[in-house]
Amino acid sequence: MISLIAQITTGDDLLVAQNIFWWFFALVTVLAGIKVVTTDNIVHAALYLVIVLAGVAVQFVFLGSEFAAVTQVLVYIGAIVVLLLFGIMLTRGSLGDDQLVDTERRGMGALVALLLFGLMAFSLVDGFEDVVLPEDTRNLIEVEVPIDTDIDDDEFIRTQRGSDTAAIGDTIFESYIVPFEAVSVLLLAALIGAVVIARKE
Amino acid sequence: MLLNQFLLLAAVLFCLGVYGVITRKNGVMVLMSIEMILNAVNINLVAFGAFNGTPIGSVFALFVIAVAAAEVGIGLAIVLLIYRNKKSIDFSEVDILKG
Numbered sequence: 081m082i083s084l085i086a087q088i089t090t091g092d093d094l095l096v097a098q099n100i101f102w103w104f105f106a107l108v109t110v111l112a113g114i115k116v117v118t119t120d121n122i123v124h125a126a127l128y129l130v131i132v133l134a135g136v137a138v139q140f141v142f143l144g145s146e147f148a149a150v151t152q153v154l155v156y157i158g159a160i161v162v163l164l165l166f167g168i169m170l171t172r173g174s175l176g177d178d179q180l181v182d183t184e185r186r187g188m189g190a191l192v193a194l195l196l197f198g199l200m201a202f203s204l205v206d207g208f209e210d211v212v213l214p215e216d217t218r219n220l221i222e223v224e225v226p227i228d229t230d231i232d233d234d235e236f237i238r239t240q241r242g243s244d245t246a247a248i249g250d251t252i253f254e255s256y257i258v259p260f261e262a263v264s265v266l267l268l269a270a271l272i273g274a275v276v277i278a279r280k281e
Numbered sequence: 282m283l284l285n286q287f288l289l290l291a292a293v294l295f296c297l298g299v300y301g302v303i304t305r306k307n308g309v310m311v312l313m314s315i316e317m318i319l320n321a322v323n324i325n326l327v328a329f330g331a332f333n334g335t336p337i338g339s340v341f342a343l344f345v346i347a348v349a350a351a352e353v354g355i356g357l358a359i360v361l362l363i364y365r366n367k368k369s370i371d372f373s374e375v376d377i378l379k380g
Contacts, residue, residue: 098282099282102282102286106286106290109290109294110290110293110294110297113293113294113297113298113317114297116297116301116313116314116317117297117298117300117301117304117305117314117317122307122309122310125310125313126309126313129313129316129317132294132317132320133316133320136294136320136323136324139287139290139324139327140323140324140327140339140342142282142287143287143327143328143330143331144331145327145330145331145336145338145339145342147339147343148323148327148339148342148343148346151343151346152323152346155346155347155349155350156316156320156346156349159350160316160349160350160353163353163354163357164309164312164313164353164357166357167309167312167357167360167361168309170361170364171308171309171360171361171364171370185303185304186304188303189299189300189303189304190300192299192300192303193296193297193299193300193303194296196295196296196299197292197293197296200292200295200296201289201292204285204288204289204292205285205289208283208284208285208288209285210283211283211284211285211332212282212283212284213282213283213284213287213328213331213332214331214332214334244336244339247336248336248339248340248343250336251335251336251337251340252340252343255337256340256344259344260344263344263347263348266347266348266351267347267350267351269351270350270351270352270354270355271354273355273358274354274355274357274358275358277355277358277359277361277362278357278358278361278362
């Protein structure tokens with residue numbers, strides 16, 4: 081943490097504007113996250129969750145993974161939050177304005193969360209204190225591209241610049257094709273299971 | 282940029298999600314907190330992928346997003362079933378498996 085602040089103030093070999101925007105978005109994300117777990121209005125909690133998910137998408141952009149950021153916006157904000165809002169609408173009425181948070185467990189929850197954060201922060205600061213990310217993560221990805229079939233194998237490898245979408249596609253459909261198919265079967269099973277569970281008898 | 286700033290942000294989001302899961306009684310709000318925990322894990326995966334210069338971190342984050350979509354669908358179906366049977370989604374009242 082001290083090295084984080086030191087890097088901000090001294091400003092050696094880092095992009096100042098990038099860091100300012102990073103801290104701004106991180107602060108917005110954390111404040112919205114606090115509101116998600118503390119607000120008493122369930123619809124407000126879902127709308128604050130949209131800010132948290134968008135903030136996580138911004139972090140993906142900072143890390144140079146645009147495809148994950150776009151997928152985050154499409155799947156989480158576009159689908160999952162809408163699904164949660166439908167769930168809120170279908171189960172409302174029983175709750176009204178009564179207390180949504182169990183006050184007995186509030187202190188215990190805060191204690192557990194703070195202890196967990198203390199442990200994780202200690203181990204992270206201890207283990208990765210001065211580890212710096214590459215300045216441009218996008219340029220590090222090498223992709224095999226069939227430019228010309230007549231030339232030798234070295235020409236098949238070129239460095240992918242810009243978006244990492246091609247690299248992600250190659251990785252999924254070469255190394256991780258079995259997990260990909262397993263996820264598709266899982267989604268089908270979840271679809272059928274949700275219909276079976278939620279239908280009326 | 283430091284690797285640690287992303288990891289610490291993910292740790293903060295993870296702990297906020299854990300706090301929500303422990304304190305919330307409403308079933309839909311527990312699902313929201315679980316989504317925050319999964320998002321914190323995704324930040325870690327993409328950050329380590331960017332640190333190592335491979336797209337594998339993003340690939341695993343995409344798998345986590347797909348599994349999260351399946352999880353929230355099933356979770357909401359279960360919450361609706363509980364609501365239909367008990368006319369309430371207060372998770373502290375769902376204790377029929379208690380010994």
